[in-house]
Each structure stands twice: as structure tokens, then as C-alpha cells.
Amino acid sequence: MKMKRLVGPHIESLKPYVPGKPLEELERELGIKNPIKLASNENPLGPSPKAMEAMQAFMEKNHFYPDGAAHNMIQAVAAFHDVDPAQVITGNGSNELLTMAVRTFGDYGSDVAVISEYSFAAYAIVSQAQNLEIRRVPMAEGYTFDLEAMADAVDERTKIVFVANPNNPTGTYVPAEALRAFLKAVPEEVVVLVDEAYHDYVTADDYQSAMEMRDLRERLIVTRTLSKCYGLAGVRAGYAVAPAEMVNRMNRLREPFNCNSMAQVALPAALDDQEFVARSVAVNEEGRRVLEEGLARLADRGVSWIPSQTNFLLVGLPVEGGKVYDAMLQKGVIVRPMGGYGLAKWLRISLADKEKMDRCLRALESALDEVQAEVTI
Numbered sequence: 001m002k003m004k005r006l007v008g009p010h011i012e013s014l015k016p017y018v019p020g021k022p023l024e025e026l027e028r029e030l031g032i033k034n035p036i037k038l039a040s041n042e043n044p045l046g047p048s049p050k051a052m053e054a055m056q057a058f059m060e061k062n063h064f065y066p067d068g069a070a071h072n073m074i075q076a077v078a079a080f081h082d083v084d085p086a087q088v089i090t091g092n093g094s095n096e097l098l099t100m101a102v103r104t105f106g107d108y109g110s111d112v113a114v115i116s117e118y119s120f121a122a123y124a125i126v127s128q129a130q131n132l133e134i135r136r137v138p139m140a141e142g143y144t145f146d147l148e149a150m151a152d153a154v155d156e157r158t159k160i161v162f163v164a165n166p167n168n169p170t171g172t173y174v175p176a177e178a179l180r181a182f183l184k185a186v187p188e189e190v191v192v193l194v195d196e197a198y199h200d201y202v203t204a205d206d207y208q209s210a211m212e213m214r215d216l217r218e219r220l221i222v223t224r225t226l227s228k229c230y231g232l233a234g235v236r237a238g239y240a241v242a243p244a245e246m247v248n249r250m251n252r253l254r255e256p257f258n259c260n261s262m263a264q265v266a267l268p269a270a271l272d273d274q275e276f277v278a279r280s281v282a283v284n285e286e287g288r289r290v291l292e293e294g295l296a297r298l299a300d301r302g303v304s305w306i307p308s309q310t311n312f313l314l315v316g317l318p319v320e321g322g323k324v325y326d327a328m329l330q331k332g333v334i335v336r337p338m339g340g341y342g343l344a345k346w347l348r349i350s351l352a353d354k355e356k357m358d359r360c361l362r363a364l365e366s367a368l369d370e371v372q373a374e375v376t377i
């Protein structure tokens with residue numbers, strides 16, 4: 001008898017998410033002392049001090065299971081956004097909420113997910129894992145979401161559409177008016193998920209959070225994370241605001257203790273630490289200025305970047321990004337190669353303080369020297 005297949009073709013062909021290389025790995029593998037990591041858009045200031053204090057105070061209660069209902073987290077998010085607690089769900093990072101949304105609302109094997117080209121890799125991974133068909137929509141000029149084309153790509157089989165605002169890895173954003181038009185244009189039976197992981201960094205005047213557009217359509221999920229501007233990536237805390245009916249359905253699939261106790265005490269304290277958010281944004285702006293000035297000096301060597309509203313820049317190169325990435329690793333600077341996104345001649349570089357940006361620029365320039373010398377030989 002023929003052996004039953006181990007997994008379906010959608011799992012067999014699934015390429016798992018490749019995270020940024022951890023600092024410890026570089027130290028261990030290459031023996032490099034004092035490496036810096038600019039690969040995962042983490043906060044260079046560390047965690048929110050108020051969140052750290054709350055976690056330290058809670059430490060000795062870690063023998064208890066977490067609150068399965070994550071009551072304090074949910075109350076804090078509800079108060080922060082002035083919504084009903086029934087409209088809030090929290091996750092082990094916002095990534096878990098993306099998975100939960102697809103698993104809850106996507107019918108296995110029959111529905112379609114509409115996803116933009118060059119948007120966050122997790123959307124396609126979680127959709128493929130649920131055996132949804134993925135419909136990818138090309139970007140508009142300037143590596144921005146083509147929301148009109150995305151709305152046009154929606155058909156009767158479409159169940160979910162993902163919009164990252166601002167987007168990773170391009171750093172670009174959708175202006176308020178275009179997002180409003182899109183939310184109105186997409187048929188009401190479709191779930192629109194607006195991922196606002198980088199919301200806190202946005203400075204553009206014509207940006208508006210989808211949190212303020214929830215009256216435009218019923219089936220709207222807005223996700224946020226504390227991994228970036230609040231400096232809590234290791235704690236894993238994210239949340240979503242959606243209609244109570246949708247939160248209720250997502251809760252049916254939620255793991256009993258999906259938010260750990262550290263996340264549960266850290267989130268309320270972090271949301272209350274807006275002074276830290278302001279400081280993080282200021283450091284980010286300074287990092288952007290330093291990196292952009294340095295990159296501009298390399299323009300005659302074929303280096304460019306895309307204007308960003310986030311805490312990273314997508315940097316265009318005259319040579320293959322993977323080679324420059326490898327050469328920068330040898331100098332103790334971890335950035336993110338973009339080949340997996342189909343952006344072979346690009347690197348994504350997280351913004352940080354001036355010292356790190358200067359070190360990154362020095363590493364980039366000499367890596368370019370090495371790779372270009374190799375190419376011309």
C-alpha cells in the first residue's frame with residue numbers, strides 16, 4: 001500500500017520565515033567581538049523603562065500561569081484606543097494575530113488572500129499555511145501599495161486583504177485619503193487587515209491610522225506591536241482592534257496562554273510610557289538623518305534608498321545585496337539581505353543612534369569596495 005503523504009503540497013512548498021541573524025550567532029560563528037545588529041528593526045534604546053520596572057516587580061510571580069484572559073492587557077489597550085474591551089485581542093507579538101486572523105476567517109483550501117508585492121513576508125506564509133490561494137498585486141511607482149489594483153484584485157473568492165501601513169520592507173506608507181477610499185471600495189464580506197507595526201514612527205502629515213477609520217467598514221482588523229517603538233520585541237506583545245464579533249471568533253482559536261506574564265505586565269506599563277516613545281522617535285529621526293546623509297555620499301557609486309516612514313531604510317545597491325551583507329557581517333554589522341523578497345540588489349538597514357549608523361556606513365562602504373573589486377576582476 002502506498003504510504004499516505006506526510007503533508008499537503010501547500011506545506012511542502014512553504015518557505016519558513018527567515019529572521020535576522022542574532023548577535024550571539026555572529027559572535028559564536030565568526031568570533032566577532034562587539035557586533036551590532038541592524039537587521040530586525042529593534043529599538044536601539046532598549047526596552048521601555050516603565051515596562052522593565054513592571055516586569056522586574058512581577059518576576060517572583062512567574063511560577064503562576066499567566067491570566068488566560070489577559071485582562072490587564074486588554075483593558076490597557078481598550079483605554080489607550082478608547083474602544084470597548086470586547087473589540088481587543090492580544091497576541092504573542094502581532095505576528096500571532098496575523099496567523100489567528102487567517103486561521104479564523106480563511107476557509108482552508110478555498111479562499112484567496114490578496115497581498116501586495118514587496119510587503120511583509122508573514123502574510124503569504126500564514127496564508128499559504130492555511131492553504132489559501134495567494135494573489136499578489138504589483139506595487140505602484142516608488143515601491144508603494146497600489147491600493148486601486150489591490151481592490152480590483154478582490155473577487156468573490158477573496159476572504160482577506162493585507163495592508164501594511166507603513167510597509168516592511170519598503171518603508172513606504174499609504175496616505176489617509178487613499179486608505180479611506182480603499183476601505184470603502186473593498187466589498188464588505190472581505191476582511192481587511194491593516195498592520196500598523198511601524199505606526200509610532202510616522203511623521204508624514206497626510207498619514208492617518210486605520211484605528212480612526214473603523215466606521216468605514218465592519219470587517220476591519222487593525223494590528224499594532226510593542227516590538228518596535230516600545231522596545232519589547234523579546235517580550236512578544238501585540239494587539240488587534242476589530243469588531244467584537246470578529247474578536248469573539250478569533251478568541252475561539254486563541255491558545256489558552258498565548259500572552260506570557262511578562263508581556264501582560266509590560267504592555268500596560270509601556271503604553272503609559274509615551275515619553276519613551278517620543279525619545280525613540282527622536283533617536284530614529286537622528287538615525288535617519290545620519291544614514292541618509294552617508295548614503296547620499298555614496299550616490300555616485302550607485303547607492304540609493306527609498307524614503308521611509310519607519311525605523312529602517314531599504315537601500316539600493318549597484319551589486320548583489322547578499323554579497324554586501326556577507327562582507328558587512330565580517331565587519332560585525334548585521335543588516336538584512338532582501339533576496340527572499342525578490343529584491344536581490346537591496347539591503348534593509350534598521351535605524352539606530354549616530355554611532356551605530358556611522359559604523360554601518362563605514363562597513364557598507366568598505367564592503368562595497370570589496371564586492372565591486374571582486375565583480376570587476
Ligand SMILES: Cc1ncc(COP(=O)(O)O)c(C=O)c1O
Nearest residue numbers: 093094095120168197225227238
Ligand atoms: C509589518 C510587520 N508586521 C508585523 C510584524 C511582527 O512583529 P511582532 O510579531 O514582533 O509584533 C513585523 C515585524 O517585523 C512587521 O515588520
